[in-house]
Amino acid sequence: MNATGHKCTFRRNIDQTQIDDMLAKLITAMTKEGKFKDAIQDKIGATVDTTDLEKQLSVLNASLHQAETIKTRVEQQMDNLDVTDTHYDKKISDLQRRLDAQYDRIDEVYSECTDAVAIIKEGKEVAQIKENSLDKEKSDEHMVS
Numbered sequence: 001m002n003a004t005g006h007k008c009t010f011r012r013n014i015d016q017t018q019i020d021d022m023l024a025k026l027i028t029a030m031t032k033e034g035k036f037k038d039a040i041q042d043k044i045g046a047t048v049d050t051t052d053l054e055k056q057l058s059v060l061n062a063s064l065h066q067a068e069t070i071k072t073r074v075e076q077q078m079d080n081l082d083v084t085d086t087h088y089d090k091k092i093s094d095l096q097r098r099l100d101a102q103y104d105r106i107d108e109v110y111s112e113c114t115d116a117v118a119i120i121k122e123g124k125e126v127a128q129i130k131e132n133s134l135d136k137e138k139s140d141e142h143m144v145s
Contacts, residue, residue: 064106078096
């Protein structure tokens with residue numbers, strides 16, 4: 001007796017192994033058909049290509065290096081200013097403005113670098129998951145056939 005108080009009288013007419021075999025043949029036939037395989041790959045998504053992002057990251061790193069070099073030069077110019085110069089206050093103010101702009105640029109480029117690294121890492125992880133999934137699919141396909 002089950003929870004409703006009725007006795008279950010269901011009997012399988014087909015053996016479970018026969019159902020499993022038919023299902024395996026059906027899945028194998030579906031995966032061999034081009035349309036089904038294309039549809040599955042579309043669902044999974046296109047392969048992730050990180051080469052463009054890695055090139056962009058290389059450019060960003062060069063830009064970051066350039067901004068830090070400019071910052072260092074501005075700092076050196078500030079250190080080398082003659083305190084007795086009549087325009088000292090204006091010069092130091094201008095150099096400070098340039099230094100502040102370089103710090104802003106460094107922060108901006110560093111943030112872009114961090115974002116690019118995260119996207120590249122995520123892309124590589126997705127690519128690895130897809131590769132593992134396809135490898136598993138191929139091994140399952142060989143087991144079924």
